[in-house]
Amino acid sequence: MSIPGLGQIAPQAPTSTQRTINLRPFGEWRFSIPHQHSTFSSNSSAAGVTVRLVAGTAERDGTELAPNCVYTFLPGTKSKLFTDQGCTLEINNTGGYPLEDRVVEYPSPEQSPMLSYLNLHFGLQDHERAAAAHAQLHPTHHLQQQQQQQGRGAGAGATRPKPGPRVLVCGPRCVGKTSLVKLLAALATRMGSQPLVANLNPTDGLLCLPGTLGAAVFGTLMDVEEPAGGFGVTNTPISGPSAVPVKNPLTFYFGREKVEDDVDMWRQMTERLAVLVKRKFERNRDVRVAGLLVDTAPVEAGDKEGQELLGWAVRQFDANYVVVLGSEQLKTELGQQFASEKTSFGEPITVLGLDKSDGAVQIDKGWRQKSTETAIKEYFFGGIKARLSPFTQSASFDELVVFKAPEEPYEGAPVLERVEITPEMAHWTLAVMIASVTDSPQAIRFSSVLGFIVIADVDQERRRVKFLSPVSGRLGNHPLIWGRWPEPYLNLLA
Ligand SMILES: Nc1ncnc2c1ncn2[C@@H]1O[C@H](COP(=O)(O)OP(=O)(O)OP(=O)(O)O)[C@@H](O)[C@H]1O
Structure with a gap:
């Protein structure tokens, strides 16, 4: 018998840290695991929230999860898992991380922005096939000989081998630009392509610390577990042995947070990066045919200077597609800017407007600062998979x-x-x-x-x-x- 007030503690219902969710086709599991701070300490040795794909298919920004493998998502990760065919996911939060998550499903695929992103991918694949056919018909060595005979350098007009699609992704702040670039790169590599990815936004770093501008060939699988989803520092040779093939970025040190902090330097670095990208195209047929994806810093509608800088980047990289995410007005303004322009290959510059996903969320200053700190720590001390x-x-x-x-x-x-x-x-x-x-x-x-x-x-x-x-x-x-x-x-x- 228990005496009221002094009795036994009422038995607690066991709190299960594991649950299973089912997603319909084109559904998303959106999640955010805050950075760890001093007031929170995980109550177990679990490094993060784990997810297992029990049935169906699922992917993070285009990179598929293998069935029945356990993936660990770390504090500081804000992302989603998407399924095109439907799936069952087992989620385990034994560490008691303050996970915020939700399932988002659409009445039909047409209502999901992912459908337009996938259609863009298929359109780019068509362009890539055309570039491959062109390369087949006009082998490079033959063209180079021709140019030499005509006394023209590699930059000479129409006889240059035509690269695959060069896509510049732009839009206002936090509309999912980087996520879209990641998705397009991952989908291309799944098809066996090797696109070049360039980052012109110094606030992020591509396979490098923030404060840099750079480019890298993506020909292999991306790391779905790292907070930056395959674009982070743990995917480079410096990070030691890795289960996911490492990539070799070419990086310039901008050393400032925003483009506006030194516009002139940004222009010069962008110009040099574009020269190196073109050189890579000249030397590597597979990369040339796969084309280029360029991520950019946020630019709002009405921002004349920002749009002028986008124009500069489009010309430097000879982009023939400008994808504007999340702003119809910006799409109209850029459409006017490029209406009468052509690339150096004589192609029109097509400006496409795509809706932003409502899952793409504003990243506040504190979160960004923590992500930057984490990137620096990981650069020197490694991540959970490889301690350095x-x-x-x-x-x-x-x-x-x-x-x-x-x-x-x-x-x-x-x-x-x-x-x-x-x-x-x-x-x-x-x-x-x-x-x-x-x-x-x-x-x-x-x-x-x-x-x-x-x-x-x-x-x-x-x-x-x-x-x-x-x-x-x-x-x-x-x-x-x-x-x-x-x-x-x-x-x-x-
Ligand atoms: N559908 C989604 N569901 C959940 N999270 C998402 C979704 N799309 C994007 N995110 C997350 O929203 C955040 C902002 O997205 P992202 O970094 O791609 O935007 P951005 O436009 O490149 O940002 P910035 O303007 O800072 O460069 C990221 O943490 C990303 O993982």
């Missing part, structure tokens, strides 16, 4: 050559200034450039990034600096660039 041990190195001030991007860019400002190491640099991430310390500041600024180090400690009296590097060995005569962003939010050695 960065090397702590010590050097005298005279051994490192550091350049700094000017605080506030102004017309005629030097691209870089040589600086002494100071305590102010502690905890900043510096880019290691593929250049020599004897190169000109211009050559260093526009060389590509070899990797990053983080300054751990500066001892001004002894003129020594301690830093973390993902690889052992001296930096040799590689110069370093100290950018203006991402700021040192965290002490990696704490």
Whole structure:
């Protein structure tokens, strides 16, 4: 018998952390697992929320989940699983993460924005097939010989081999631009294609830290588990052994958060990236035929300067499709801008408007900052699949050559200034450039990034600096660039 007030604790209903959901065709399971912060600690060793595909098909941004495999989605992931044929998913939150999720189903596929995204993919595949047929009819070596005989360089007009579709995806903030680029890249690779993907939005990094612009060939499976869904830092050779094939990005160090922070530098880097993309097209038939997908920074309707910069990018990359997500007005404005323009191959520039998914959500400043911190941590210490041990190195001030991007860019400002190491640099991430310390500041600024180090400690009296590097060995005569962003939010050695 129990005495009221002093009796036994009423038996608790067992709280199950596992549940099963069924999705109809074209349904989505949308989920968000907040970044971990000090007030929350997981009550188990589970690294995140796990999902198993029990029946049917499911994919994250175009990359399919294998049946019966357990996938772990980590804190800091905001995404969806989509099914075209219907599926059953088993979701397990043994760690008790504050998961927010919901199932979204549409009365018919026509009402899901995914249908238009898939149709875009099929349209691009047609274009790719046409480019492949063109390549078959006009083998490159023959064309190059022809150009040489005619005394024309590789840039000469109509005889150049025509690449596959070059698609620039744009739109206002957080409408799902990156998700669409990921989806199109993943679907293309599923068809055996090897498209190039370029990122012109410094707030994100493509297979690299935020603050960079870059491009990479996507010819293999993407990592569905990492928070950035295959575009993050854990998919590169620096991240060590990986179950998912790594990609080799070509990266420029912008060192600022937004395009507006240094428009002139952004233009110059975009122009150089486009030159390298075209060079890749010239040298690799498969990549050329698969074409290009370009992700861009947010631009709103009515933003004349933003649209002018989009126009610049379209011309540099010779894009023949401009996909505008989530703004009919922006689509109209860009349609007018490109109405009478043609690519260098004489193709019209087609502006397509697509609806945004209502699942694409605004990412607030705090979430972004946490994602940036996570990317930096993962770069040096690895993710859940592969832990990395960065090397702590010590050097005298005279051994490192550091350049700094000017605080506030102004017309005629030097691209870089040589600086002494100071305590102010502690905890900043510096880019290691593929250049020599004897190169000109211009050559260093526009060389590509070899990797990053983080300054751990500066001892001004002894003129020594301690830093973390993902690889052992001296930096040799590689110069370093100290950018203006991402700021040192965290002490990696704490
Ligand atoms: N259908 C969806 N369901 C759930 N989440 C989604 C969906 N589509 C996109 N998201 C998520 O919404 C967020 C914003 O999407 P995304 O990053 O693709 O937008 P964006 O337009 O590229 O953003 P930005 O303007 O910051 O570059 C991301 O976390 C993405 O994973």
